[in-house]
Amino acid sequence: MKDAVRGLRAPVVVVVVVLFALAGIVAGCGSSGGGQTSSPSSPAAKMPPTKAEVEKFVNEAYDYAQAQGKEKALAEFSKKDGAFYRGELYLFAYDTDGTLICSPVEPALVGTNRWDYRDATGKYVVRELVDVARDPGSGWVDYEYANPTQGGAVQAKTSYVRGIDGTWLIAAGTFRPQE
Numbered sequence: 191m192k193d194a195v196r197g198l199r200a201p202v203v204v205v206v207v208v209l210f211a212l213a214g215i216v217a218g219c220g221s222s223g224g225g226q227t228s229s230p231s232s233p234a235a236k237m238p239p240t241k242a243e244v245e246k247f248v249n250e251a252y253d254y255a256q257a258q259g260k261e262k263a264l265a266e267f268s269k270k271d272g273a274f275y276r277g278e279l280y281l282f283a284y285d286t287d288g289t290l291i292c293s294p295v296e297p298a299l300v301g302t303n304r305w306d307y308r309d310a311t312g313k314y315v316v317r318e319l320v321d322v323a324r325d326p327g328s329g330w331v332d333y334e335y336a337n338p339t340q341g342g343a344v345q346a347k348t349s350y351v352r353g354i355d356g357t358w359l360i361a362a363g364t365f366r367p368q369e
Contacts, residue, residue, distance in 0.1 A: 239279045239364045241330070245350045247274075248328075248362050251281050252352050255360065267292045267360070268300075278339045283360045286324065288316045291358065295338045309334040310344055319361060323353030337365045 239247070251274055255263035267274045267281040274281050275294050283292035288305030290296075304316045315333045322329040331349050336342040349363030 244362050244364050247279055248350045248352050248360060251360050255354055264292045268294050270294050279362060281360050281362050283358060285358050286320050319351045322351050323359035328352040
Protein backbone atom coordinates (compact mmCIF):
# COMPACT_ATOMS: atom_id res chain seq x y z
CA MET A 191 0.00 0.00 0.00
CA LYS A 192 2.82 2.41 0.89
CA ASP A 193 4.38 1.77 -2.54
CA ALA A 194 1.07 2.65 -4.23
CA VAL A 195 0.84 5.93 -2.29
CA ARG A 196 4.47 6.77 -3.12
CA GLY A 197 3.71 6.08 -6.80
CA LEU A 198 0.86 8.65 -6.71
CA ARG A 199 2.88 11.43 -5.03
CA ALA A 200 4.81 12.48 -8.13
CA PRO A 201 1.72 12.91 -10.37
CA VAL A 202 -0.19 14.71 -7.57
CA VAL A 203 2.73 17.09 -7.00
CA VAL A 204 2.88 17.82 -10.74
CA VAL A 205 -0.88 18.52 -10.86
CA VAL A 206 -0.66 20.82 -7.83
CA VAL A 207 2.27 22.73 -9.34
CA VAL A 208 0.45 23.10 -12.66
CA LEU A 209 -2.71 24.34 -10.90
CA PHE A 210 -0.73 26.94 -8.93
CA ALA A 211 1.02 28.07 -12.10
CA LEU A 212 -2.31 28.43 -13.92
CA ALA A 213 -3.78 30.32 -10.97
CA GLY A 214 -0.83 32.73 -11.07
CA ILE A 215 -1.24 33.30 -14.80
CA VAL A 216 -4.97 33.95 -14.45
CA ALA A 217 -4.41 36.28 -11.48
CA GLY A 218 -1.71 38.15 -13.42
CA CYS A 219 -4.12 38.91 -16.28
CA GLY A 220 -6.17 41.19 -14.04
CA SER A 221 -3.27 42.93 -12.31
CA SER A 222 -1.86 46.25 -13.32
CA GLY A 223 1.68 44.96 -13.60
CA GLY A 224 2.76 44.34 -17.14
CA GLY A 225 -0.34 43.32 -19.06
CA GLN A 226 -3.57 44.95 -19.97
CA THR A 227 -6.56 44.42 -17.75
CA SER A 228 -9.41 42.27 -18.90
CA SER A 229 -12.06 44.87 -18.17
CA PRO A 230 -13.28 46.45 -21.41
CA SER A 231 -14.04 49.74 -19.66
CA SER A 232 -10.57 49.96 -18.12
CA PRO A 233 -8.42 52.73 -19.60
CA ALA A 234 -5.54 50.26 -20.04
CA ALA A 235 -7.77 47.92 -22.06
CA LYS A 236 -8.26 50.44 -24.86
CA MET A 237 -6.03 52.61 -26.94
CA PRO A 238 -6.88 56.31 -27.16
CA PRO A 239 -9.13 57.12 -30.09
CA THR A 240 -7.39 57.92 -33.36
CA LYS A 241 -7.68 61.33 -34.99
CA ALA A 242 -9.86 59.74 -37.69
CA GLU A 243 -12.22 58.35 -35.03
CA VAL A 244 -12.39 61.72 -33.28
CA GLU A 245 -13.16 63.60 -36.49
CA LYS A 246 -15.85 61.08 -37.46
CA PHE A 247 -17.37 61.34 -33.97
CA VAL A 248 -17.54 65.16 -34.10
CA ASN A 249 -19.03 65.06 -37.60
CA GLU A 250 -21.72 62.61 -36.41
CA ALA A 251 -22.49 64.97 -33.53
CA TYR A 252 -22.61 67.92 -35.92
CA ASP A 253 -25.16 66.10 -38.09
CA TYR A 254 -27.16 65.25 -34.97
CA ALA A 255 -27.14 68.88 -33.83
CA GLN A 256 -28.22 70.08 -37.26
CA ALA A 257 -31.12 67.60 -37.31
CA GLN A 258 -32.23 67.92 -33.66
CA GLY A 259 -31.40 71.51 -32.79
CA LYS A 260 -29.07 72.96 -30.19
CA GLU A 261 -31.10 72.30 -27.04
CA LYS A 262 -31.81 68.63 -27.74
CA ALA A 263 -28.26 68.05 -29.00
CA LEU A 264 -26.65 69.57 -25.90
CA ALA A 265 -28.90 67.45 -23.66
CA GLU A 266 -27.80 64.29 -25.49
CA PHE A 267 -24.13 65.31 -25.59
CA SER A 268 -24.16 65.85 -21.81
CA LYS A 269 -25.33 62.31 -20.94
CA LYS A 270 -22.71 59.86 -19.74
CA ASP A 271 -25.03 57.05 -20.84
CA GLY A 272 -25.85 58.68 -24.18
CA ALA A 273 -24.79 57.98 -27.73
CA PHE A 274 -22.08 60.66 -27.65
CA TYR A 275 -20.14 59.51 -24.60
CA ARG A 276 -17.63 56.71 -25.14
CA GLY A 277 -15.22 56.93 -22.22
CA GLU A 278 -12.25 59.00 -23.34
CA LEU A 279 -14.19 59.96 -26.47
CA TYR A 280 -16.76 62.55 -25.42
CA LEU A 281 -18.04 65.87 -26.70
CA PHE A 282 -17.70 69.27 -25.15
CA ALA A 283 -19.23 72.49 -26.41
CA TYR A 284 -18.72 76.23 -26.05
CA ASP A 285 -20.59 79.35 -27.06
CA THR A 286 -18.37 81.56 -29.18
CA ASP A 287 -18.00 83.91 -26.20
CA GLY A 288 -16.06 81.16 -24.38
CA THR A 289 -18.79 79.86 -22.07
CA LEU A 290 -18.74 76.09 -21.61
CA ILE A 291 -22.21 74.80 -22.50
CA CYS A 292 -21.60 71.05 -22.41
CA SER A 293 -19.14 68.75 -20.65
CA PRO A 294 -20.16 65.28 -19.46
CA VAL A 295 -16.83 64.87 -17.64
CA GLU A 296 -16.74 68.29 -15.96
CA PRO A 297 -20.40 69.24 -15.44
CA ALA A 298 -19.50 71.63 -12.61
CA LEU A 299 -17.76 73.89 -15.16
CA VAL A 300 -20.80 74.14 -17.45
CA GLY A 301 -22.01 77.74 -17.50
CA THR A 302 -18.59 79.20 -16.69
CA ASN A 303 -16.75 81.46 -19.07
CA ARG A 304 -13.35 79.95 -19.87
CA TRP A 305 -12.18 82.51 -22.42
CA ASP A 306 -9.07 83.21 -20.37
CA TYR A 307 -8.30 79.56 -19.56
CA ARG A 308 -4.67 78.70 -20.31
CA ASP A 309 -3.09 75.27 -20.34
CA ALA A 310 0.21 74.40 -18.65
CA THR A 311 2.15 75.88 -21.58
CA GLY A 312 0.29 79.20 -21.43
CA LYS A 313 -1.87 78.57 -24.52
CA TYR A 314 -5.35 80.16 -24.50
CA VAL A 315 -7.16 76.94 -25.38
CA VAL A 316 -10.75 78.18 -25.59
CA ARG A 317 -9.77 81.21 -27.66
CA GLU A 318 -8.05 78.93 -30.16
CA LEU A 319 -11.02 76.54 -30.27
CA VAL A 320 -13.32 79.48 -31.04
CA ASP A 321 -10.93 80.89 -33.65
CA VAL A 322 -10.75 77.57 -35.51
CA ALA A 323 -14.54 77.12 -35.29
CA ARG A 324 -15.02 80.57 -36.84
CA ASP A 325 -12.41 80.28 -39.56
CA PRO A 326 -11.94 77.86 -41.25
CA GLY A 327 -14.99 76.35 -39.50
CA SER A 328 -13.34 73.13 -38.33
CA GLY A 329 -9.89 71.81 -37.53
CA TRP A 330 -7.45 70.57 -34.91
CA VAL A 331 -6.19 72.29 -31.75
CA ASP A 332 -3.27 70.92 -29.69
CA TYR A 333 -2.97 71.65 -25.96
CA GLU A 334 -2.33 70.15 -22.52
CA TYR A 335 -5.29 69.00 -20.41
CA ALA A 336 -6.14 66.79 -17.43
CA ASN A 337 -7.17 63.33 -18.65
CA PRO A 338 -10.25 62.24 -16.66
CA THR A 339 -9.63 58.57 -17.52
CA GLN A 340 -6.08 58.74 -16.11
CA GLY A 341 -6.85 60.22 -12.70
CA GLY A 342 -6.55 63.79 -13.96
CA ALA A 343 -2.95 63.48 -15.16
CA VAL A 344 -2.10 66.37 -17.48
CA GLN A 345 -1.35 65.04 -20.95
CA ALA A 346 -0.95 66.31 -24.48
CA LYS A 347 -4.34 66.42 -26.19
CA THR A 348 -5.49 67.20 -29.69
CA SER A 349 -9.13 68.10 -30.31
CA TYR A 350 -11.17 68.38 -33.44
CA VAL A 351 -13.50 71.37 -33.31
CA ARG A 352 -16.41 72.27 -35.55
CA GLY A 353 -18.42 75.47 -35.49
CA ILE A 354 -22.21 75.43 -35.64
CA ASP A 355 -24.23 78.37 -37.02
CA GLY A 356 -21.59 80.89 -35.98
CA THR A 357 -22.74 80.90 -32.33
CA TRP A 358 -21.41 77.71 -30.77
CA LEU A 359 -18.98 74.87 -31.34
CA ILE A 360 -18.55 71.22 -30.53
CA ALA A 361 -15.29 69.37 -30.07
CA ALA A 362 -13.81 66.07 -28.99
CA GLY A 363 -10.23 65.03 -28.57
CA THR A 364 -7.73 62.32 -27.98
CA PHE A 365 -4.97 62.26 -25.41
CA ARG A 366 -1.51 61.40 -26.59
CA PRO A 367 0.79 59.53 -24.22
CA GLN A 368 3.77 61.43 -22.91
CA GLU A 369 7.02 60.41 -24.56
